[in-house]
Amino acid sequence: MIKRTLYFAYYLKQLNWKLLKKFIAHTKEKHGISKAKQWTLVFKNSLKYNISILEFYQFDFLNKDHKEKLKWAGTGTLYEYQLKSNPQSERQILDDKRLFLKSYAKYVVNQVHILEELEDDAKLIDDLLSKHKKIVFKEASGKCGAGVAIKPTSELSPSTMLDFMKANNFDMVETYIQQHEAINQLSPSAVNTIRIFTKLDEDNNYTVLGCRMRISVDCEVDNLAAGNLAAPIDETTGVINGLGVYSDITKPPETYHPITQTKLPGFQIPYWNEIMAMVKEASLLHPQNKSIGWDVVLTPKGPGLIEGNHDWCKLVWQLPVNQGLKEKLSN
Numbered sequence: 001m002i003k004r005t006l007y008f009a010y011y012l013k014q015l016n017w018k019l020l021k022k023f024i025a026h027t028k029e030k031h032g033i034s035k036a037k038q039w040t041l042v043f044k045n046s047l048k049y050n051i052s053i054l055e056f057y058q059f060d061f062l063n064k065d066h067k068e069k070l071k072w073a074g075t076g077t078l079y080e081y082q083l084k085s086n087p088q089s090e091r092q093i094l095d096d097k098r099l100f101l102k103s104y105a106k107y108v109v110n111q112v113h114i115l116e117e118l119e120d121d122a123k124l125i126d127d128l129l130s131k132h133k134k135i136v137f138k139e140a141s142g143k144c145g146a147g148v149a150i151k152p153t154s155e156l157s158p159s160t161m162l163d164f165m166k167a168n169n170f171d172m173v174e175t176y177i178q179q180h181e182a183i184n185q186l187s188p189s190a191v192n193t194i195r196i197f198t199k200l201d202e203d204n205n206y207t208v209l210g211c212r213m214r215i216s217v218d219c220e221v222d223n224l225a226a227g228n229l230a231a232p233i234d235e236t237t238g239v240i241n242g243l244g245v246y247s248d249i250t251k252p253p254e255t256y257h258p259i260t261q262t263k264l265p266g267f268q269i270p271y272w273n274e275i276m277a278m279v280k281e282a283s284l285l286h287p288q289n290k291s292i293g294w295d296v297v298l299t300p301k302g303p304g305l306i307e308g309n310h311d312w313c314k315l316v317w318q319l320p321v322n323q324g325l326k327e328k329l330s331n
Contacts, residue, residue, distance in 0.1 A: 004047045007076045011052045019248070023057040026250045031062065045069070050076035057249050058315060059324070071324030078314045081329050085199070085291035086310035094289060094310045097140045097172060107282055109297065109304030112174040114140075115165055125161055129153045134176035139169055150176065150220050180298040182270050186262045190216035193295040193306055194233065194275065195316055198283045199329075200290040206280055209291075209328050211235050212316050213269065215244055218259055224316050229254060231264050232320040238272025240264050245319050275303045282308070293317075 024035050033041075042056045051059065051074030059072050073081070086094070093103045098114050111128075118124055128135055132153055139147030149168065156164065165173065177191045186192065197209035211233035214222040224230050229244035243253035244264045256263050269275070279294050282305060293312025297304050318325050 001047060004050060004076060007050070007079075008043065008046050008053075011046065011075070015053055020054060023054065023249055027057065027062065033062075050074050052076075055314075058247055058319065060249075068324065071326055072318065073314050073324065073326035073329060075314065077326060077329075078311075082291060082311055086289040090286075090288040091310040093286060094292065094308045095141060097138060097307060100307055103286060104282055104305055104308070107278060107305040109299050109301075110175045110177045112172060115162075115171050115173075118162060118165075118173065122158060125158045128173065128175070129156055129158065129161070132175050136174050136176055137165060137168070137170040138172045138174065140171040148221060177297050177304075178299060180270055180300055182268075183298050185260065186267065187216045187222075187257055187260060189218050189259070190220050190222050190228075191297055191306075192216055192222045193297055194269065194303075195230075195312070196275075196279045196294045196296060197312055197317055198279060198292055198294065200283060200287055204284065204287045204290075206283055207331075208235050208276075208279075210317055210321070210325065211238075212320050213240055213244075213264075213267075214295075214316065215257065215264075217257070224313065224319075229257075229264075230316045230320045233269065235276075238269040238275070240267040240269070242320055245322075247315050247319065269298065271298060271302050278303050278305070 024038055027033055027038060028035065041062070042053050045051060045056050045061050046053060049061070049069050049072065051061070051072065055074045059074070061069055093099045101108055101112050113124055134150055134152055137149045137151065141147070147169070149170070179191050183192050193214050195212045195214055199207045199209050201207070213231045213233055214224065215229040215231060216222040217228050219226055219228055222228050224247045227246065227248065229246060231240045231244040232242040233239065234241045242265060243255055244257070245253045254264065275296055275298070279296065282294065283292060289310055293309040295306040295309070297306050
């Protein structure tokens, strides 16, 4: 209980207070429960079920009984699981995008350069600016869409690009990926990635924990935390088999993309067999990290990897299927 009380203090420190106020007001209006009563419920449920403050609302614990609540894996549970699965001494190749690109180079489909390379070779900058309409700047340790900037090359010059990177703490630059036309028709505002959660047991037997489509909604990134959608994908067929959901409880699930009006359930993701084969191969390449959330991009020529996450998101995993999946972590 002491550990979970410390977790609760951490949740308070990291809390998105604006979003919490929105959730509290929504819950009060919908259920007539006072702010004080909600805080009491949040605190009790956080300690009892190892969930964060916002997860009390996102997991809809107000309407779940004890047996159902036990099925959900919250922040505390995932932190402990991932710490064991992906030891801190080994996860650096996932945490640092530069090391990831080196370790999984055969699966990378776009051109990527680190700051030091650009400083040593001015021709690389000239090629990037002359041959591409957009480029992507990243922080090597950025997460959840943070530390990312997408810029038209027309706004940059060889003399200003390095200054821009240094001023904004960008360690890397990469070419903007042309995504598959089918994915572009679904959502053209960002490069939309497929998140595949994988697990290796002690004998390195491979299991897929789930597949989700991350879908941008008039946004340059596709992260759920940035207000976008996530939808479940059938592991065998590569067909989206459920509604798109937000992590904002005030927004209802979507059958159709809000902008393109493409229907989500029934949407077939191309190259599915190739995607699944690539992810399995990548999972076994460095088996010291045993549970990874892979971000897969789909180009006209096939799939590639953007990154692998050792601290993959419990919301993207569970919310699209509206089901607590904690049992899968121990199977």
